[in-house]
Amino acid sequence: MADIALLGTSADPPTRGHQALLTGLLEHYPRVATWASDNPMKQHAADLSMRRDLLQALVHHIADPRLELAQELSSPYAITTLERAKKRWPSQHFCFVVGSDLAAQIPSWKNSRDWLSHCELGIVPREGWPLADSALNALNALGARLQVLPLSIPGTASSKVRQAGERDQVPESLRPLLLKHNLYGYSLPTA
Incomplete structure (x- = not known):
């Protein structure tokens, strides 16, 4: 079993799904590290530093000492993230966590065979994104x-x-930052 679950996310913005995932991972792993990252397959609405601040607010709200924002792990590439994690925690074993929506993409990620050999791969089923047997077979291969x-x-x-x-998908704990920075349609009323 892995010592640390690693969860990178675009966090553009973090949602109730991110919150459920982080709290769920804490039920299965002694430690969870998360970070905001740039996904090379996406365009992001907010810059990386703002998405990091939003994710930090969510981590702070969850308030579990076993959960940390480890922004220094952030990279568009899983292999780079795992290299950074091994330098930071040299004696730990990792589970790299993705949602079921990403499982089929992993074989096309940079050096996927190499980085998959350095960790466990945790796939979390997401409602609305079924996990296909073909994706599991490709990962096993x-x-x-x-x-x-x-x-x-x-x-x-x-x-x-x-x-x-769909603002109901955003945790209330993020609302002050969203309002302060006028993000994702949140804005303070004008006088």
Whole structure:
């Protein structure tokens, strides 16, 4: 079993799904490290430093000492993140965590066979994104040490907040920052 679950996310913005995922991981791992990252397959609505601040606010709200924002792990590439994690925690074993929506993409990620050999791969089923057997088979063919994690994550999506203004998907703890910076359709009333 891994000592530390690693969860990178675009956090554009963090949603109730991110909150459920982080708290769920704390039920299965002694420590959880998270960070905001730039996904090379996405365009982001807020810059990385703002997304980091939003994720930090969520981590602070969860208030569990076993959960930390480890922004220094942030990289568009999983292999770089794992190299950084090994330098920071040289004697620890890692579980790199992704949602079921990303499982089929992993074989196309940079050096996927290499980085998969250095960690467990935890896949979290997300409501609305079924995990296909073909994705699992492709990951097994790359030598992944797979775990489908027994978590129930709601079908929230940051894109729904950005595109459709579904504010109920954003944790209340983030509202002050969103209002302060006029992000994702949140703004203070004008006088």
